[in-house]
Amino acid sequence: MTEPDAVSGVDGAAKQAGRGANEEGEGTIRRVTEPDAVSGVDGAAKQAGRGANEEGEGTIRRVTEAKHHEVRQTTTRTITLEVTRYRPGQDSAPVLESFDVPLMDDWAVLDGLNYIKDQLDGTLSFRWSCRMGICGSCGMNVNGEPRLTCGTFFTEFGDGPIRIEPLKGFPIIRDLVVEVDDFLDKLRHVKPWLIREGEELPLTTEHAQTPAQLEAYKQYSMCINCMLCYSACPVYVLDPDFLGPAAIALAQRYELDSRDMGDRFDMLNLDEAVWGCTFVGECTKVCPKHVDPAEAIQRYKVTAAMRSILPWSRR
Amino acid sequence: MTTAYRPPRDHAWFLRNRNYTVFVARELTSVFVAWAIVFLMIVIDAVLNGGDPAAFAGQPWVIALNVVALAATTFHAVTFLNLAPTATVIRLDGYRLPAWMIQGGNHSAWLLISAVIAYFVLRTP
Numbered sequence: 520m521t522e523p524d525a526v527s528g529v530d531g532a533a534k535q536a537g538r539g540a541n542e543e544g545e546g547t548i549r550r551v552t553e554p555d556a557v558s559g560v561d562g563a564a565k566q567a568g569r570g571a572n573e574e575g576e577g578t579i580r581r582v583t584e585a586k587h588h589e590v591r592q593t594t595t596r597t598i599t600l601e602v603t604r605y606r607p608g609q610d611s612a613p614v615l616e617s618f619d620v621p622l623m624d625d626w627a628v629l630d631g632l633n634y635i636k637d638q639l640d641g642t643l644s645f646r647w648s649c650r651m652g653i654c655g656s657c658g659m660n661v662n663g664e665p666r667l668t669c670g671t672f673f674t675e676f677g678d679g680p681i682r683i684e685p686l687k688g689f690p691i692i693r694d695l696v697v698e699v700d701d702f703l704d705k706l707r708h709v710k711p712w713l714i715r716e717g718e719e720l721p722l723t724t725e726h727a728q729t730p731a732q733l734e735a736y737k738q739y740s741m742c743i744n745c746m747l748c749y750s751a752c753p754v755y756v757l758d759p760d761f762l763g764p765a766a767i768a769l770a771q772r773y774e775l776d777s778r779d780m781g782d783r784f785d786m787l788n789l790d791e792a793v794w795g796c797t798f799v800g801e802c803t804k805v806c807p808k809h810v811d812p813a814e815a816i817q818r819y820k821v822t823a824a825m826r827s828i829l830p831w832s833r834r
Numbered sequence: 835m836t837t838a839y840r841p842p843r844d845h846a847w848f849l850r851n852r853n854y855t856v857f858v859a860r861e862l863t864s865v866f867v868a869w870a871i872v873f874l875m876i877v878i879d880a881v882l883n884g885g886d887p888a889a890f891a892g893q894p895w896v897i898a899l900n901v902v903a904l905a906a907t908t909f910h911a912v913t914f915l916n917l918a919p920t921a922t923v924i925r926l927d928g929y930r931l932p933a934w935m936i937q938g939g940n941h942s943a944w945l946l947i948s949a950v951i952a953y954f955v956l957r958t959p
């Protein structure tokens with residue numbers, strides 16, 4: 520590519536797509552066939568100025584590639600990404616916006632979103648960090664299923680289109696970004712740390728464990744807090760007071776740790792905790808780390824039932 | 835104040851995904867499990883009070899209902915027993931018993947108990 524990129528040439532500038540007032544209901548798709556007329560002005564705000572949206576129901580706003588960009592493409596094929604857009608304070612409900620991005624065999628959905636952000640519309644908001652399934656921040660609904668977008672590849676979807684929506688069950692802050700406060704409160708609630716009682720041992724004291732003791736809880740310690748299990752759980756989506764899969768698995772991670780002396784019975788043996796679970800099992804299916812939160816919950820149900828029958832038995 | 839968008843409650847959530855639909859179907863079969871218990875109590879009551887249990891059980895609508903109930907309770911039992919390994923982690927000498935062994939044990943025990951009951955119910959006195 521010899522011509523400079525019209526979009527990425529905007530160094531450090533806020534790009535305003537100016538989608539205008541959105542009167543459409545949820546589920547409407549905008550369609551715009553012309554690419555945004557954008558100009559590369561260093562340090563300047565880019566105004567696409569799309570103005571008030573007067574399109575009818577069922578339309579798709581289609582943004583094709585910016586006319587000129589720096590990415591060296593090895594393919595001329597494209598795939599359509601239908602992406603949820605929501606601007607707080609302006610949009611009454613989220614709408615879908617359609618973007619055509621290069622169909623690269625080695626691209627994950629997250630690469631497609633980054634392409635949109637870098638080349639087509641810098642106002643698109645989404646979370647990501649590690650790009651390798653570790654940070655847990657890139658979870659979104661991909662074709663209706665909660666997935667890590669950095670680990671979900673275009674090759675899975677043929678010629679597309681691929682629909683990318685925010686994780687279901689959480690309030691939407693903007694575009695694909697959801698509110699995580701409730702989830703973090705729930706994690707905190709189960710006291711996710713080693714609780715020790717009795718004498719204060721020197722900080723240098725080692726708490727050795729056998730491989731079997733490590734094995735007892737290791738699986739539950741692999742959670743990356745991606746929230747996919749919450750999004751897949753119909754109980755949580757219908758009743759946000761439900762403690763939820765990851766928090767209960769996290770509690771089990773400490774309950775089953777030989778070094779932990781705490782007791783989380785009172786916070787787990789509740790209708791809003793393990794007994795709220797109806798064992799749909801979707802949390803386990805979508806978990807990218809094989810934590811198996813459904814197992815953690817069912818196992819604690821057995822523990823809680825045994826303790827209710829045999830009150831003297833601890834764990 | 836937050837301006838976050840809160841989606842309305844989705845009343846048709848169980849139609850959104852095949853696994854949700856299977857789950858709801860499994861839960862609904864509980865109704866037939868309840869019917870099987872009611873039917874058993876009616877039959878026992880008839881036997882104890884000198885009535886004819888066959889007169890009730892032989893009615894066409896009861897037969898039809900019981901055929902459906904048999905299918906539903908079998909589906910319920912199979913899916914229930916298959917889920918059992920999730921709640922029971924059995925370790926033998928550090929080796930975790932695989933799910934198929936627990937499921938196999940459950941199904942074998944179920945068949946054995948059913949066979950014993952069938953033997954006593956079906957034998958001609």
Ligand code: SF4
Pocket residue numbers: 741742743744745746747748749764765768802805806807808809810811812
């Ligand atoms: S349990 Fe699995 S799906 Fe749930 S937050 Fe942890 S890693 Fe994500």
Ligand code: FES
Pocket residue numbers: 647648649650651652653654655656657658667668669670
């Ligand atoms: S970006 Fe970190 S898990 Fe996907």
